[in-house]
Amino acid sequence: MTLGKNFRLPTDVKPKAYDADLRLDLDGDRFEGELAIEVALGAARRAIAVHAVGLEVMDAHAEVGGRSIPAKATADAESETVTLTFADELPAGEALVRIGYRGAFSPGLRGLYRAGSIAVTQFEAADARRLFPCFDEPAFKAVWRLRVSGVPNQAIAISNGKVIRDENDGRGDGRGGRRLTFAPTPPLSSYLVALIVGPLEASPVAVARDVPITTWSTAEKRQLTAFAQEVAGAVLPRLEDYFGLPYPFGKLDQIGVPDFEAGAMENAGAVTFREVALLADPATAPLAVQKRVAEVITHELAHQWFGNLVTMVWWDDLWLNEAFATWMAYKIVDDWRPSWRIWMDFEGGKGAALALDAMVSAHPIRADVNNAEEAGESFDAITYEKGGAVLRMLEGFLGADRFRDGIRLYMRRHREANATADDLWGALGEASGQPIQEISNGWIRTTGFPLVDVARVDAGGPPTVELTQRRFFADPGAAATVGDGAATKWLVPVVLRFRDLKGVKEQPVLLREASARVKLEAEGLVEWCIGNADARGFYRTNYDDATLARLLPAVGELRPAERIALISDQWALVRADQAPIERFLDLVVSLRGEEDHVVLDEVVGRLGLIEHRFLADEDRGAFGALVTKLYGERAAKLGWSPAATEDDETRLRRAVLLRALIITARDPNAIAEAERRLPAAGAGAGDVDPNLLDVVVTAAARRASEPRFEDLRARVKSETDPASKRRYLHALARAEEGRLPARAVSLALSDEVPMQDFSSFMSVLLSNRATREEAFAMIRDRWTETRAKADSPMIVRRLVEAMAALPERRHYEAVRAFLEAHPIDGAKQAIAQTLERMKMDATLRDRILPRISAWLRARR
Numbered sequence: 001m002t003l004g005k006n007f008r009l010p011t012d013v014k015p016k017a018y019d020a021d022l023r024l025d026l027d028g029d030r031f032e033g034e035l036a037i038e039v040a041l042g043a044a045r046r047a048i049a050v051h052a053v054g055l056e057v058m059d060a061h062a063e064v065g066g067r068s069i070p071a072k073a074t075a076d077a078e079s080e081t082v083t084l085t086f087a088d089e090l091p092a093g094e095a096l097v098r099i100g101y102r103g104a105f106s107p108g109l110r111g112l113y114r115a116g117s118i119a120v121t122q123f124e125a126a127d128a129r130r131l132f133p134c135f136d137e138p139a140f141k142a143v144w145r146l147r148v149s150g151v152p153n154q155a156i157a158i159s160n161g162k163v164i165r166d167e168n169d170g171r172g173d174g175r176g177g178r179r180l181t182f183a184p185t186p187p188l189s190s191y192l193v194a195l196i197v198g199p200l201e202a203s204p205v206a207v208a209r210d211v212p213i214t215t216w217s218t219a220e221k222r223q224l225t226a227f228a229q230e231v232a233g234a235v236l237p238r239l240e241d242y243f244g245l246p247y248p249f250g251k252l253d254q255i256g257v258p259d260f261e262a263g264a265m266e267n268a269g270a271v272t273f274r275e276v277a278l279l280a281d282p283a284t285a286p287l288a289v290q291k292r293v294a295e296v297i298t299h300e301l302a303h304q305w306f307g308n309l310v311t312m313v314w315w316d317d318l319w320l321n322e323a324f325a326t327w328m329a330y331k332i333v334d335d336w337r338p339s340w341r342i343w344m345d346f347e348g349g350k351g352a353a354l355a356l357d358a359m360v361s362a363h364p365i366r367a368d369v370n371n372a373e374e375a376g377e378s379f380d381a382i383t384y385e386k387g388g389a390v391l392r393m394l395e396g397f398l399g400a401d402r403f404r405d406g407i408r409l410y411m412r413r414h415r416e417a418n419a420t421a422d423d424l425w426g427a428l429g430e431a432s433g434q435p436i437q438e439i440s441n442g443w444i445r446t447t448g449f450p451l452v453d454v455a456r457v458d459a460g461g462p463p464t465v466e467l468t469q470r471r472f473f474a475d476p477g478a479a480a481t482v483g484d485g486a487a488t489k490w491l492v493p494v495v496l497r498f499r500d501l502k503g504v505k506e507q508p509v510l511l512r513e514a515s516a517r518v519k520l521e522a523e524g525l526v527e528w529c530i531g532n533a534d535a536r537g538f539y540r541t542n543y544d545d546a547t548l549a550r551l552l553p554a555v556g557e558l559r560p561a562e563r564i565a566l567i568s569d570q571w572a573l574v575r576a577d578q579a580p581i582e583r584f585l586d587l588v589v590s591l592r593g594e595e596d597h598v599v600l601d602e603v604v605g606r607l608g609l610i611e612h613r614f615l616a617d618e619d620r621g622a623f624g625a626l627v628t629k630l631y632g633e634r635a636a637k638l639g640w641s642p643a644a645t646e647d648d649e650t651r652l653r654r655a656v657l658l659r660a661l662i663i664t665a666r667d668p669n670a671i672a673e674a675e676r677r678l679p680a681a682g683a684g685a686g687d688v689d690p691n692l693l694d695v696v697v698t699a700a701a702r703r704a705s706e707p708r709f710e711d712l713r714a715r716v717k718s719e720t721d722p723a724s725k726r727r728y729l730h731a732l733a734r735a736e737e738g739r740l741p742a743r744a745v746s747l748a749l750s751d752e753v754p755m756q757d758f759s760s761f762m763s764v765l766l767s768n769r770a771t772r773e774e775a776f777a778m779i780r781d782r783w784t785e786t787r788a789k790a791d792s793p794m795i796v797r798r799l800v801e802a803m804a805a806l807p808e809r810r811h812y813e814a815v816r817a818f819l820e821a822h823p824i825d826g827a828k829q830a831i832a833q834t835l836e837r838m839k840m841d842a843t844l845r846d847r848i849l850p851r852i853s854a855w856l857r858a859r860r
């Protein structure tokens with residue numbers, strides 16, 4: 001008999017506490033465990049099922065009322081459980097279940113695995129079962145008391161609780177070392193338990209209020225820990241103040257792990273990170289890297305309350321954890337460093353979520369999740385960024401104070417326990433008196449989002465606009481294929497912004513119906529009106545010709561986020577065949593003088609996309625000339641070397657302008673300048689502004705000769721700064737000349753590319769015209785090796801998504817045939833989304849490529 005993949009543990013057996021004695025064999029990558037689980041039985045039972053994968057149970061029995069009752073263990077692979085069947089019935093009430101077991105380190109990047117010299121755990125969503133037989137579902141919170149022996153004398157061991165005892169482990173087998181006992185945790189879900197053992201070094205301890213904070217790295221990166229300490233020390237008190245509750249886990253360790261699946265993992269009190277998301281020197285790191293580090297640290301710290309202290313009942317509310325942490329991170333970092341304008345970075349992620357959510361293969365934020373594998377699939381832009389954007393929209397609608405009051409109520413009510421989305425809506429509704437459940441459910445439980453049409457009504461009388469909502473699809477033919485889904489209506493918290501005689505005003509409107517006429521509360525003539533003030537709403541806006549015609553001359557009066565939304569929405573309308581590409585290209589040209597680097601980045605990003613996917617080879621010269629004409633003069637005026645007093649805004653503007661010239665336009669003079677700076681780029685700050693490192697290294701790598709390629713390869717090996725190391729690694733995949741593209745492809749499966757970077761390395765290869773055919777051929781012809789190199793659900797999903805870089809219809813056909821012949825467990829959604837996107841882009845390419853060609857010819 002098998003329990004099946006969707007088996008869930010019964011709720012009448014509850015773990016109260018785990019007492020775990022773990023003996024590590026770090027030479028053999030194996031472990032043995034003695035586990036005592038205090039359980040509460042709601043009813044008498046002969047059998048208890050616990051999760052376990054790859055663990056050999058050697059002995060199991062229960063202790064009840066002074067008796068010891070032996071058990072037989074039966075493993076079931078499909079449900080990833082071991083069922084303990086006892087010789088005698090266990091009565092209702094408390095029992096102590098003892099399990100002796102052993103196992104090996106896991107392959108890939110989950111369970112207990114090896115990352116270089118470090119042994120580290122990664123348990124979310126459901127891999128605690130690879131180290132402990134346990135109740136591995138988030139609703140089963142329990143106290144964890146952990147002891148670990150076999151820790152070498154020079155090594156460090158970190159877990160959720162602080163070390164309360166450090167002693168000789170008394171092993172006489174020559175492999176002895178220390179035995180460490182960790183303080184018991186508050187009640188924790190199994191996915192939040194962590195253990196890290198290895199030669200790590202500590203930063204000096206920082207203290208935020210009374211919480212000691214330490215950042216850990218391998219020895220050669222210790223000088224890169226100060227910034228992470230500074231960030232954590234600054235944001236932790238802000239989070240305590242927001243939640244109105246002290247940090248719940250006593251101490252905070254932040255650990256940089258040399259090979260890590262996700263960006264970071266919020267284990268209670270022991271947060272693990274990919275090194276590039278934690279370790280950076282602000283003196284030499286581009287601002288984008290610093291912001292990313294701050295945002296990730298804050299995201300994980302927000303989880304210590306939202307997720308760790310109050311935990312979702314089941315994975316269908318994973319979004320609640322991730323959306324909240326996403327939103328909170330931007331809010332807190334913005335409070336700490338307002339000059340960074342970090343919310344503008346959020347726009348990029350929101351754009352990705354809007355793109356994904358406009359597809360037929362999208363899913364609701366809160367989706368049904370049948371098992372842990374499906375839970376893993378939910379870690380995407382819809383869960384994080386759409387979820388975060390919807391929370392931001394709700395905060396805007398309720399007001400920041402009332403929203404915070406609702407969050408505090410929710411925290412107090414469910415601390416050290418579990419909760420669902422409805423509990424959150426309940427608390428927010430109570431705190432605000434607003435129909436929050438009604439509004440949110442539409443956004444959380446249905447797929448997609450509305451396109452809001454804004455049209456002026458010219459009927460005499462006061463100025464009026466007509467608002468119309470309909471579900472937006474990226475694919476022009478999609479509405480016909482989804483049936484009822486196409487008729488979805490939302491409660492849309494629209495905020496209009498317009499200029500009248502007296503100035504600029506905002507007017508909120510809750511759009512309930514398919515359409516509504518709204519009288520603008522204006523005095524005199526309305527010059528312009530936009531439909532999504534500050535772009536806070538998670539929807540797209542379409543203007544009728546008259547409204548758009550008035551908006552374009554006033555574009556400088558719009559806020560940066562509104563200008564970004566205008567560009568992003570217009571491009572989306574082109575994709576959906578609801579606006580002509582020529583109008584979009586004219587818009588781009590009209591924004592040539594844009595000063596704000598974030599808006600400029602959006603424009604240049606679209607130009608880069610057109611260059612990559614939608615351009616005929618014979619038009620590359622004309623397109624490059626156009627981009628040079630748009631930005632060349634401004635770039636020349638700024639030069640390459642910033643004055644010491646220059647502000648970040650100017651430095652970042654220079655970086656975008658040079659990116660346009662070098663990466664998109666391939667301007668030979670700018671490229672020569674970039675190549676000249678490659679030697680200095682390796683020497684830290686040198687005379688290359690850190691924000692220019694990406695373009696310098698990319699330009700030099702594209703034109704690399706053999707010696708330069710070898711130089712870059714050597715830099716990958718010798719570089720200790722994680723962002724620089726990654727930059728050089730990706731640079732190898734950008735080679736375009738001679739035999740180097742083939743060499744680059746052959747590196748992908750070698751040890752020179754760590755597993756954590758495999759999908760991003762492949763993504764660069766698949767985007768590079770000189771390597772993409774060979775890179776895809778490698779995936780196809782050496783699939784077994786490729787799959788082994790992507791031995792992690794998240795990495796293999798990113799690998800699938802990377803294939804979408806292939807632009808032509810023949811690529812789509814080839815990728816589809818390949819993925820149909822090679823189904824991948826845990827990547828169903830990624831495959832559907834990738835194929836839909838590729839098909840849509842191939843169709844778009846057929847439609848707009850000749851028109852872009854004609855538009856360019858007409859401009860000559």
Ligand SMILES: [Zn+2]
Pocket residue numbers: 266299300303321322325
């Ligand atoms: Zn998270």
